[in-house]
Amino acid sequence: MREKYRRFMYGRYGQNGPDQLYRFLTWVVLVCIVLNWFVKSSFLYYVVWFLVIYSLYRHFSKNYQARYAENQKYLQMTAKFRYCLEQQKKLAGERKYHHIYTCPKCKQKIRIPKGKGKIMVRCPKCYHEFQKRS
Ligand SMILES: [Zn+2]
Numbered sequence: 528m529r530e531k532y533r534r535f536m537y538g539r540y541g542q543n544g545p546d547q548l549y550r551f552l553t554w555v556v557l558v559c560i561v562l563n564w565f566v567k568s569s570f571l572y573y574v575v576w577f578l579v580i581y582s583l584y585r586h587f588s589k590n591y592q593a594r595y596a597e598n599q600k601y602l603q604m605t606a607k608f609r610y611c612l613e614q615q616k617k618l619a620g621e622r623k624y625h626h627i628y629t630c631p632k633c634k635q636k637i638r639i640p641k642g643k644g645k646i647m648v649r650c651p652k653c654y655h656e657f658q659k660r661s
Pocket residue numbers: 630631632633634635650651652653654655
């Protein structure tokens with residue numbers, strides 16, 4: 528069965544697994560389905576079907592270059608958004624272990640590790656010193 532599938536997928540776009548656009552569309556489909564439990568719109572119903580068929584069509588397509596270009600276009604269009612998301616994630620990760628303080632004199636943002644008790648913070652920009660709990 529696996530062998531059969533592999534032979535079937537040979538030379539098709541999805542043979543190395545789903546691409547980013549495929550995964551994105553899958554999420555959109557899931558969100559639309561859940562949303563449609565509440566709004567019950569036939570338009571959303573068609574959107575879901577269209578997206579499912581389009582995703583599968585891309586997955587099994589033999590035109591690798593066209594599918595690749597679509598995925599690149601999707602990545603390009605969402606690059607800014609995905610970058611923002613990544614920055615937010617990074618920041619959230621940093622907040623776990625660091626406090627972000629703002630220098631009262633020059634407004635420079637200073638990152639201080641958490642859990643060190645009362646400490647003197649020296650601003651790297653204007654050398655103003657202030658006490659903080661970390
Ligand atoms: Zn400062």
